[in-house]
Amino acid sequence: MNPIHRAAAVLCVASAMAGAAVLAQQPSSTEQEIEKYRAALGEDNPAELWEARGEALWKEKAGPKGASLERCDIGLGPGVVKGAYTVLPKYFADTGKVQDLESRLVTCMETLQGISEADAKKNHFGSGPKRSKMEALVAWIASESRGMPMNVSLAHPEEKEAYEIGKRMFFYRAGPHDFACATCHSRDNLRIRLQELPNLTNPKDAQRAYTTWPGYRVSQGEVRTMQHRINDCYRQQRFPEPGYASDAVTALVMYLAHNANGGVYNAPAVKR
Amino acid sequence: MADPMKIRAAMAGDKVEVKVLMAHEMETGQRKDASGKVIPAWFIQNVTATCNGKTVLSAEWGPAVAKNPFLSFRFSGGKPGDKVVISWVDNHGDKRSDEAVIS
Numbered sequence: 001m002n003p004i005h006r007a008a009a010v011l012c013v014a015s016a017m018a019g020a021a022v023l024a025q026q027p028s029s030t031e032q033e034i035e036k037y038r039a040a041l042g043e044d045n046p047a048e049l050w051e052a053r054g055e056a057l058w059k060e061k062a063g064p065k066g067a068s069l070e071r072c073d074i075g076l077g078p079g080v081v082k083g084a085y086t087v088l089p090k091y092f093a094d095t096g097k098v099q100d101l102e103s104r105l106v107t108c109m110e111t112l113q114g115i116s117e118a119d120a121k122k123n124h125f126g127s128g129p130k131r132s133k134m135e136a137l138v139a140w141i142a143s144e145s146r147g148m149p150m151n152v153s154l155a156h157p158e159e160k161e162a163y164e165i166g167k168r169m170f171f172y173r174a175g176p177h178d179f180a181c182a183t184c185h186s187r188d189n190l191r192i193r194l195q196e197l198p199n200l201t202n203p204k205d206a207q208r209a210y211t212t213w214p215g216y217r218v219s220q221g222e223v224r225t226m227q228h229r230i231n232d233c234y235r236q237q238r239f240p241e242p243g244y245a246s247d248a249v250t251a252l253v254m255y256l257a258h259n260a261n262g263g264v265y266n267a268p269a270v271k272r
Numbered sequence: 273m274a275d276p277m278k279i280r281a282a283m284a285g286d287k288v289e290v291k292v293l294m295a296h297e298m299e300t301g302q303r304k305d306a307s308g309k310v311i312p313a314w315f316i317q318n319v320t321a322t323c324n325g326k327t328v329l330s331a332e333w334g335p336a337v338a339k340n341p342f343l344s345f346r347f348s349g350g351k352p353g354d355k356v357v358i359s360w361v362d363n364h365g366d367k368r369s370d371e372a373v374i375s
Binding site for chain 1: 276339
């Protein structure tokens with residue numbers, strides 16, 4: 001073999017080895033790669049900035065009554081924040097209905113601070129410098145339930161009813177695409193392009209999905225709440241936009257939250 | 273006034289590891305809004321870190337740094353109890369300074 005041929009042969013071996021190395025490194029699933037990304041961000045989740053702002057907003061005196069939200073009952077009694085997210089949605093006797101965190105915060109802004117419902121719901125999804133108070137409050141309150149198991153009750157008849165309505169909404173097919181939530185979220189191992197879709201009728205997937213919302217959405221640079229997640233699913237189904245903090249969304253959240261019972265809460269998380 | 277930063281400073285071996293999360297829009301000046309108007313550039317330009325008053329890091333940033341930037345760095349010569357101060361100035365002249373104690 002002359003030297004040129006030998007060099008070429010060596011090169012071939014080298015490139016074959018490099019090829020094998022690339023193959024071996026390939027991820028078995030996108031979800032695993034996203035998982036690595038989440039782990040890398042770990043304790044440096046930008047949602048912390050929202051949490052800090054939310055805690056300040058909770059304690060800040062605001063509205064015509066000049067009161068803070070510190071006496072707000074979000075599920076475990078006035079002023080109790082720790083663990084509250086794990087029992088929501090829940091029936092509240094003072095309003096006579098089942099409420100999730102966001103609709104409950106609207107109630108507290110009205111009753112404690114004297115802010116009108118319209119103003120309380122204004123700017124509920126922030127965008128850049130137009131920031132949302134609600135997203136910050138939810139981020140902080142939710143973060144105070146980290147590490148606690150989901151424990152949503154259906155003991156009250158209204159809670160049971162909300163769950164049943166939510167369940168019907170989940171399976172209700174309509175719209176130009178004859179779509180339901182269940183079209184994407186009632187079978188195992190489905191995905192849209194590279195995004196895996198949780199099967200929300202299966203407790204394991206439901207727990208994993210529910211306990212990681214709200215989340216910091218990297219693609220939007222914002223913390224998004226459960227209400228936003230539902231809105232986005234409705235948009236993808238080509239349904240009309242549901243009312244913010246409406247009974248309908250609360251019912252659907254009730255269905256999802258109860259299915260996630262027992263799952264350990266761990267949000268705000270980092271999302272795509 | 274901008275939102276506070278989140279700063280963690282802890283010993284990592286004989287060095288101090290500092291992790292900072294800053295709240296800033298970091299607008300590049302390249303994007304347009306829905307009506308087609310350019311969104312003006314707005315980003316952090318200078319970042320400095322001091323330990324007990326002595327500068328340990330000084331950086332010039334541009335619009336290539338992402339929104340809500342995260343900065344992590346190590347320096348030597350610090351010890352637990354020392355005060356680390358991080359400050360930034362953006363291209364609007366807006367500034368923010370926060371501190372943490374090394375643990």
